[in-house]
Each structure stands twice: as structure tokens, then as C-alpha cells.
Amino acid sequence: MVRPDSGMDDYLAPTSDTIEIQARLAMPLAEAMLTQRAIRRVQPTPVDDRVVLRCLELALEAPTASNGQTWQFVIVKERAVKAQLAAQYRRAWRLYGGLGRLARPDDQTVKILKSVQWQVEHFEEIPVLVVCCVRGGTGLPFLPKPAIAASSHYGSIYPSVQNLLLAARSVGLGGALITLPLWSNLVARKILALPLNVEPCCIVTLGWPKGRYGRKTRKPIGTVVHLDRYGNQPWKDRAPA
Numbered sequence: 001m002v003r004p005d006s007g008m009d010d011y012l013a014p015t016s017d018t019i020e021i022q023a024r025l026a027m028p029l030a031e032a033m034l035t036q037r038a039i040r041r042v043q044p045t046p047v048d049d050r051v052v053l054r055c056l057e058l059a060l061e062a063p064t065a066s067n068g069q070t071w072q073f074v075i076v077k078e079r080a081v082k083a084q085l086a087a088q089y090r091r092a093w094r095l096y097g098g099l100g101r102l103a104r105p106d107d108q109t110v111k112i113l114k115s116v117q118w119q120v121e122h123f124e125e126i127p128v129l130v131v132c133c134v135r136g137g138t139g140l141p142f143l144p145k146p147a148i149a150a151s152s153h154y155g156s157i158y159p160s161v162q163n164l165l166l167a168a169r170s171v172g173l174g175g176a177l178i179t180l181p182l183w184s185n186l187v188a189r190k191i192l193a194l195p196l197n198v199e200p201c202c203i204v205t206l207g208w209p210k211g212r213y214g215r216k217t218r219k220p221i222g223t224v225v226h227l228d229r230y231g232n233q234p235w236k237d238r239a240p241a
């Protein structure tokens with residue numbers, strides 16, 4: 001399903017004005033959800049700390065397992081640190097991007113590959129990287145862990161990540177959730193001086209967009225929703241709202 005075009009007026013100029021930021025955050029929730037997408041091409045213009053911190057404050061309204069609030073966020077602005085993460089991203093992308101190109105991609109995938117390629121090449125110029133981490137283990141070492149433990153562990157960071165992406169969208173920032181620069185957990189930990197019990201899960205890149213938010217595609221609801229038992233899909237032909 002192709003989402004409705006958000007129009008030419010979806011571009012919001014960079015700002016650090018707190019009253020303006022507050023006003024932008026009043027964007028209707030459905031509009032933020034419908035237009036939030038992976039924005040990788042961003043301007044090198046700095047993003048004021050107040051904007052990033054306000055978005056993170058909203059991120060922290062998210063749920064966590066047992067309200068443990070096991071999240072930690074490392075805001076990276078220093079070019080030398082970005083360069084080290086960029087080297088990791090490039091290494092992982094050589095393999096992953098290469099596989100993607102070999103797989104005879106469709107138009108949609110070609111677009112994504114180009115946009116990731118841009119991000120990989122300009123990674124050091126992205127004004128802010130928010131490394132989203134989770135603290136604590138998934139149980140006692142060497143003991144088999146139930147899947148639900150891992151689910152609760154990693155599930156305690158991603159709701160905040162989505163809040164961050166939605167807040168960023170509302171204020172007019174371009175955000176993208178990425179994981180490839182963390183392909184080597186060990187190296188990423190070293191770069192960021194993370195203690196052993198803090199695990200980096202993903203990075204949200206932030207910057208003022210170079211262009212518009214554009215369209216995104218999602219599967220129709222009826223193809224992924226089941227009633228009572230997997231496989232029973234009474235809404236398969238439901239027209240989108």
C-alpha cells in the first residue's frame with residue numbers, strides 16, 4: 001500500500017526555538033505516524049541540544065519491562081567518534097549492500113540501497129547519532145534463557161526508539177533507525193566506552209532533512225492480521241482507511 005503523499009509543505013526549517021519546537025510537537029499523532037519514515041539524507045547543519053533532549057524526554061515516556069527503565073542513550077556529536085562508527089558501518093555495508101545489489105532488487109529496494117549508500121558515505125556529517133542501549137543481562141550466565149526474557153530485554157528499548165522517531169518527525173527532524181554500524185558489538189562497545197552490562201542495540205541518526213519526507217509503502221493490514229488463530233484472515237480484502 002502506498003501511503004498518501006504528504007505534499008510539498010511537509011518540510012520544516014531548522015529551528016532551536018523552544019516555543020516553536022513545542023508547537024511542532026503538537027502535530028496530530030496519526031499524522032506523525034503516517035509520515036514518519038527513514039530519512040537518511042540530512043543537512044550537516046547542527047541540531048540544537050535542546051531539540052534532541054526534548055525528543056529524548058518524550059522517548060522516555062515509553063514502556064519498559066517491569067518499568068525497569070533499563071535504557072541508556074549515548075548522544076554522539078564528536079566527528080572522531082562518528083568516524084569510528086562510520087568505519088564499522090562501511091565494513092558491514094560492503095557485505096550487506098553487495099548482497100542486496102546482487103539479489104536483483106525491485107525499484108523500491110534500489111531506492112533504499114541508494115539512500116543507505118548516501119548515509120554510509122556521509123555518516124560523519126550527520127549532526128547527531130543517538131546510540132540506544134539497554135542495561136543488564138537477559139538472565140544468569142550459562143543458563144538457558146526463555147525467549148520471553150530476550151523479548152523483554154530488547155523490548156525495553158524499542159518502544160522508546162519509536163517515540164524518539166515520532167518526536168523527531170513532529171519537530172521536522174529526519175530520523176533513521178540503523179543497526180549496521182553496531183555489527184560488531186565488541187568494537188562498538190569499545191568506541192563508545194560502554195561498560196560490559198550496557199549493550200548497544202541501535203542508532204537513531206538525526207538531522208534536518210535535505211528534502212521532503214516522501215512516500216512510504218506498507219503491507220495492507222488484512223495480510224498481516226489474523227483472528228483467533230494464525231491463518232484465519234477475514235480482513236484480507238479490507239480496503240485501507
Ligand SMILES: Cc1cc2nc3c(=O)[nH]c(=O)nc-3n(C[C@H](O)[C@H](O)[C@H](O)COP(=O)(O)O)c2cc1C
Pocket residue numbers: 036037038039040112116119176177178179180181216217
Ligand atoms: C531493526 C532495524 C534495523 C535497521 N537497520 C538499518 C541499517 O543498518 N541501515 C539503514 O539504512 N536502515 C536500517 N533500518 C531502517 C529500515 O531500512 C527502514 O525502517 C525501512 O526500510 C522502512 O523505511 P521507511 O519507513 O522509510 O519506509 C533498520 C530498521 C530496523 C527496524
